Structures are given as C-alpha cells and as structure tokens.
Amino acid sequence: MKSSQTAIVDDQDSRIGWSGPWDSRHDPSFGQYNGSYHWSGDPSHANADAGPSRATFKFYGSSLSVFTSIPIGVTAVTTSTCQLDSLPPIEAMRIQPINTVDLLFQPVCQFLDIANPEREHEVVIERIGGGPLILDYLTYTPTRSGEMEMELFVDDAEVGYEGMWAQDVLHGALQGTRHSSDEDGARATFPFRGTNVQVYATHPHENGPSTSRYYIDDVEIRTYTSPTNLSRHQLVFDSEQLEDGDHVLTIEVVEGPVPLDYILFRSNTIQVEELDATRATTPGNSTLSTGAIVGISVASTVIMAVLLVLFVCLVRRKRRYTRSAVEDSTISPNILNPAGMQQSSTKSQLFNAQLGNNSHPSFPTREEALPAYSEVFPLPSHLPRAAS
Missing domain, CATH: 2.60.120.260 (Galactose-binding domain-like)
Structure with a gap:
C-alpha cells in the first residue's frame, strides 16, 4: 500500500x-x-x-x-x-x-x-x-496512520477549479507554482478528511488587494482581503477545530486576482492506494496484486489449451503410423507361389554355376590328404627322428 x-x-x-x-x-x-x-x-x-x-x-x-x-x-x-x-x-x-x-x-x-x-x-x-x-x-x-495528527500538504495543482484560473511560476511559492483568478464567482474546491484546514497564498508586489470567501461544507466561514505589499505564504484562512470526518473546503473569488499557493490540513487518517503491479517486489513482501493474479490465471489457461492440442495431434499421428505399418507388413501372394520359389531356386543355381567358372584358387576337400607337419616344418638334424 x-x-x-x-x-x-x-x-x-x-x-x-x-x-x-x-x-x-x-x-x-x-x-x-x-x-x-x-x-x-x-x-x-x-x-x-x-x-x-x-x-x-x-x-x-x-x-x-x-x-x-x-x-x-x-x-x-x-x-x-x-x-x-x-x-x-x-x-x-x-x-x-x-x-x-x-x-x-x-x-x-x-x-x-x-x-x-x-x-x-x-x-x-x-x-x-x-x-x-x-x-x-x-x-x-x-x-x-499515527496516533498523533499529521499535517498534510496539498499543492495548488492538486485542487479542483471552476471558472477561469491560471497557473503561473512564481519565485517564493511553495513548489514554485501558484493558481490565481480575477473572475468573480470562480471557485476552488478541496475535499478532505480531518480536523483542520488552512489556506496559504503568496502575493507579489504588482498585485493589488483581493477579496475572497471561504466555506466549509457550503457554510461561509470567512471573507478575507489580502495586503497590498509582498507577502509570502500568507495564512489567508484557518478553519480552526472541526469535527473529525469528511469535509469540503470551497474558495470563492469576490474581487481578484485571488492567489492560491497551497493548502494544509490536519488528520490522523491517511488515504492509501494499491501498489502498482510493475513495482519491484521487496523482501518480506510476497503479496500479489489483483492484476498479477489475473495475468497468471490467463497464462495458465492458455498453456493448458496448447498442451491439450499437442496431445490430440500426437494421438492422431500415432494412429496413422500404426495403420501404415500394418498395411506394409502384409505378406505378398507371390512369396507363397511355388513357381516363384522355383524361379528363385533357378536363379540361385545359375549364380552358383557362374561361380564355378571363375578362376579363384581351390582349397583341398575333406577327402584329400594333408601334408605331414614334418614336411612343412623339418626338424633339426641333431634331434632324433621318430620311427616310422
């Protein structure tokens, strides 16, 4: 907050x-x-x-x-x-x-x-x-909100205006600006909750006297005429003690130009607003804003929908793949045809015949005698030979 x-x-x-x-x-x-x-x-x-x-x-x-x-x-x-x-x-x-x-x-x-x-x-x-x-x-x-009343500051830019009011930059004005009006009947209003409100004005040298009326909750409290000399942060209205609660201050121009620099009011209650969703989370503060919760819910729904679509596509693809595999594995009638088998055997015989005509080196058969070991690897002459 x-x-x-x-x-x-x-x-x-x-x-x-x-x-x-x-x-x-x-x-x-x-x-x-x-x-x-x-x-x-x-x-x-x-x-x-x-x-x-x-x-x-x-x-x-x-x-x-x-x-x-x-x-x-x-x-x-x-x-x-x-x-x-x-x-x-x-x-x-x-x-x-x-x-x-x-x-x-x-x-x-x-x-x-x-x-x-x-x-x-x-x-x-x-x-x-x-x-x-x-x-x-x-x-x-x-x-x-504290136990003691706080003095809350309201700049002239935060006040509501009716009629012709102008804002100008003025040296010596709090926050550097003020509002003024010389239109009879022009009003400035400010709602607040508190026990006291004060209005301050800054009068430059060139401004003559001005007259204004001040109301609390539509009840006229005071008529004020400004001094002719330079005065900074002049207290032009003080409501004194009010009943603690909601009130409305109204400033009415009687004879201008009427200046307004800032307003102070006393209250032990502050008005708070939610933190922005873009504000960085600080340690110890894990509370999510309403916008963040809504965003998370929408994102979760979208992710679930995407996953569901992917699952359906995978199931359909698997079914098509299984059907295609069954069709490809069907035995061809030609394989079961004896003529086909005979034709295959004939081709094998022709292939073997062609191999028989090749000039590859021949190897001894089982019936041919192999040479003795001593004929291939003769023993040294000094060793005795076995009797034949």
Missing part, C-alpha cells in the same frame, strides 16, 4: 532530533516555510566544536524529501550527506548561493520508492563542511 497524500514536517516539529551545534532561527521576512529554520555551521557558535551536526527523523513512508532555503549573504557551498536506515550515505545536492536572490525550498536529498514502506525508517542529515546547512522542512508520503 502507498499513500496518495504528502505529509509536511516543519523544522520546529518535535519528531526531528538534533545533535551538534544547531541554531533555531525565526525570520518571517526571509520567506522560508513557516517562518523558521535550523542553521548549522556558524563558526562563532558557542558549540561549534560539539561534534558533527546531525538531524534525524523517523517515519513510515514510501518516499521522503529534505528541503533547504538559503538567504542572501551566504556565499559558501555546503557539503552534507543523507543516509536512509543502514544504506550507505549519499552526498546531498550542492546548491550554489546567489548574492542577490533568496533560494527558497531547494531539495537537498530525495528518497523515492523506498523498499518496505510499511515498516519504520530513519533518515539522518549530516553537515560535512563548507557553508552552513540550513534545514527548512521535510516531506514524506505516509503509509501508516
């Missing part, structure tokens, strides 16, 4: 373990996720020599990604590694800082299609050297 949802874990989440010299920093103007990040690699840090800087996180999931955000002013490239369970560590992506632009939401390392997603895994991120390691947030695809 794998989840069709994405869980997001902020650096302030208590499930992340920190060891070594780390600083927890808050700077909403920077533009990082949730206005906070963890920083390691400051040589002036009081615990700069406290050992390697490591962050650990345990999870149940089929994929995981680690993200960083690099502010203006950082110049050195960071060297770090990521390790999943007992696998060898892999070198994290080296990101070149830009002096004039904040680099937001950059993936440091990603583990896709993790084997044995139903069991618990652990990822370790470690700074090796170079520039500072800045950890902003993690995302993973959960495969198990």
